Amino acid sequence: MLRWIIFLVIFGIADIYAFQAFKTISKNNWLQILYWFITVLVIGNFVFHYYGFNRSDGFSHGHAYAFGFFIALLIPKMVLLVFMVGEDIIRVPQAVFRYFTEGDTARGNYFASRRQFVSKIALGIAAIPLASIIYGIYKGKYxxxxxxxxxxxxxxxxxxxxxxxxxxxxxxxxxxxxxxxxxxxxxxxxxxxxxxxxxxxxxxxxxxxxxxxxxxxxxxxxxxxxxxxxxxxxxxxxxxxxxxxxxxxxxxxxxxxxxxxxxxxxxxxxxxxxxxxxxxxxxxxxxxxxxxxxxxxxxxxxxxxxxxxxxxxxxxxxxxxxxxxxxxxxxxxxxxxxxxxxxxxxxxxxxxxxxxxxxxxxxxxxxxxxxxxxxxxxxxxxxxxxxxxxxxxxxxxxxxxxxxxxxxxxx
Known part of the structure; x- marks a missing residue:
């Protein structure tokens, strides 16, 4: 049970960062709902197939596709995580500097806004493994x-x-x-x-x-x-x-x-x-x-x-x-x-x-x-x-x- 909690926490952190990148290019509520719908569906299907899974019980097509779609979701979000955390490494020192130099004038908002071009670059790069994995599942294996x-x-x-x-x-x-x-x-x-x-x-x-x-x-x-x-x-x-x-x-x-x-x-x-x-x-x-x-x-x-x-x-x-x-x-x-x-x-x-x-x-x-x-x-x-x-x-x-x-x- 502990490993599942750790897994969900790590994936949750990656998802928060990935969604921040997604929001910088789309303010459409329906697209944001679709983002979370797909995320919950894929993770839920993965947990359904693998919670309590024992390899000795056999590995079905359902297990294979649950794993495949999970990987298709995970790897692009990990790419986004790297970019977004990398940006935060820059933003945090900036926020600390503003806190000590601007004080009340910043009114508690010490963090600079996320730069849209960083998010766009991250999303563009993340799209490469996403497209490759989806292609690999539907065409590449044959x-x-x-x-x-x-x-x-x-x-x-x-x-x-x-x-x-x-x-x-x-x-x-x-x-x-x-x-x-x-x-x-x-x-x-x-x-x-x-x-x-x-x-x-x-x-x-x-x-x-x-x-x-x-x-x-x-x-x-x-x-x-x-x-x-x-x-x-x-x-x-x-x-x-x-x-x-x-x-x-x-x-x-x-x-x-x-x-x-x-x-x-x-x-x-x-x-x-x-x-x-x-x-x-x-x-x-x-x-x-x-x-x-x-x-x-x-x-x-x-x-x-x-x-x-x-x-x-x-x-x-x-x-x-x-x-x-x-x-x-x-x-x-x-x-x-x-x-x-x-x-x-x-x-x-x-x-x-x-x-x-x-x-x-x-x-x-x-x-x-x-x-x-x-x-x-x-x-x-x-x-x-x-x-x-x-x-x-x-x-x-x-x-x-x-x-x-x-x-x-x-x-």
């Missing part, structure tokens, strides 16, 4: 981008020169609310005509039943060398309360079976060989392995027992912290690792090929795109779906296409 990379390797078997793979990750099917948009994305994946499709975990938020409405949609995925998948931390059902341990285990089995029905070969700490013209590369898939409290069911050694050390290897591992902590220095040398998990936080600023930033970089060293260490590559997919916040701002849903090329200086 603003699919196909990102294409070409990676060169000296020891790539010649038969696989020009081999194309499509990676998708973090579908989170329980979050979707538009079947047509998901259909469009699946068609976009198939249009890439890659040799193989690889999914790197988090098919659902929590329960296998989330995938059922989309089984036929994802069942349209096609690649001549097949579809392969691994599990992510959300696929194990660890974040909801189950009536029994058996029910939780059955949920995981149901999810595996659903993926198989779609056409995925689910790799559970195991490997497969991809063969072409008498040559082969190894595809290795581990269960989730994550640092910082995430599930560590992944077993790289077990997954690689059936392959040779000198094979060309592609590793599928959901969490990029696995690559950082275990894979890079492994003596088996995994040429290319495919991960997801971070979602790029679904929020950031990115100019492809020039600049990318997201707060998630403070949590994950490798958080989006291609990285190279010790002659090995990792691609961290920004995710196909979304979770918790029902949108994406600046970090769009991703379909990755990677072409493998044999280095020109190779024999």
């Amino acid at each position: 603003n699919y981008k196909v990102l294409k990379y070409t990676l060169h390797f000296e020891d790539l078997p010649k038969a696989f020169d020009g081999y194309k793979l499509t990676q998708i990750s973090d579908i989170h099917s329980g979050s979707f609310d538009n079947m047509d948009k998901v259909n469009y994305a699946v068609d976009l994946i198939n249009e890439q005509q890659s040799d193989i499709i690889l999914f790197t975990g988090d098919m659902v938020n929590n329960k296998a039943e989330e995938l059922v409405p989309y089984k036929n949609v994802f069942g349209k995925l096609k690649a001549k060398d097949g579809l392969f998948s691994v599990l992510g931390n959300h696929d194990y059902g660890d974040y909801v309360q189950w009536e029994s341990e058996d029910a939780k285990k059955q949920n995981l089995e149901d999810l595996k079976n659903l993926q198989k029905e779609i056409g995925f070969d689910v790799l559970l700490n195991e490997s497969r060989y991809l063969e072409k013209n008498g040559e082969r590369i190894a595809l290795v898939g581990v269960e989730n392995w994550g640092a910082g409290g995430f599930k560590t069911a992944g077993d790289l050694k077990k997954a690689s027992t059936s392959i040779n050390k000198d094979d060309f290897k592609i590793l599928m591992s959901h969490d990029p912290s696995h690559w950082e902590k275990k894979v890079i220095k492994d003596d088996y040398h995994y040429h290319l690792t495919l991960s997801g998990h971070t979602h790029g936080m679904q929020f950031g600023i990115e100019i492809p090929g020039w600049f990318k930033w997201s707060p998630v970089k403070w949590r994950y060293k490798y958080w989006a795109g291609i990285y190279e260490e010790l002659g090995q590559f990792i691609n961290v997919n920004r995710g196909f779906g979304y979770l918790a916040f029902p949108g994406r701002v600046g970090i769009w849903p991703e379909i990755t296409v990677i072409e493998l090329k044999k280095s020109s200086n190779s024999a």
